[in-house]
Amino acid sequence: MVTAFDEALTCLKDEKIRITPQRIAILEFLTEVQTHPTAEEVYQAIEKRFPGISVATVYNNLKRFTELGFLKEMNYASASSRYDFSLKPHYHVICESCGKVADFYYPKLDDVEVAAAQLTNYTVKSHRLEIYGICPNCQQVEGE
Incomplete structure (x- = not known):
């Protein structure tokens, strides 16, 4: 069975985007978490594994994933955007x-x-x- 994580990796490969450990960590977090995290929450979750990663790197990857269509940015009245990895109707x-x-x-x-x-x-x-x-x-x- 092909998972959303597998589909995202395939999309990155098809677009000739390097599969870095940081990108994999961001994708893993997005597929495992049952919430709709903010970029800051994604950063906090993976910076333990990658102490040198910047918030900008996380934001840039979330933006790229959104542009590729396998991540949805949710802008609500709250201050920070949240991200939704489930693209099934809901x-x-x-x-x-x-x-x-x-x-x-x-x-x-x-x-x-x-x-x-x-x-x-x-x-x-x-x-x-x-x-x-x-x-x-x-x-x-x-x-x-």
Whole structure:
């Protein structure tokens, strides 16, 4: 079975981009983490293995991965962009307190593009849904 990590490596090779240990570490972190990390979180996770790596290197690689299409940059109202390695159709619930992002998929929402196209005569190419609330961890803190 081909994994998202394998597909990303193949894409890098196809684009003639060097496969460095730092790039592999960034990709491994993105595929293993179940959150939507910021660039700073990616940096903090891999700088232990690569003490000489700079934040700029992490940002540059995340930008390149986004340009190649196997990583999605998520810009929300919060200060820092978050990155999503899962390109399967899904939606996000965002904690208004800590900024944590959780994925969910609700198939009945697939029809929203058809409805939007019919109601507006637009050629709809994609959609994005964000739901805001308070995550379970922050609910516990607020309840204390």
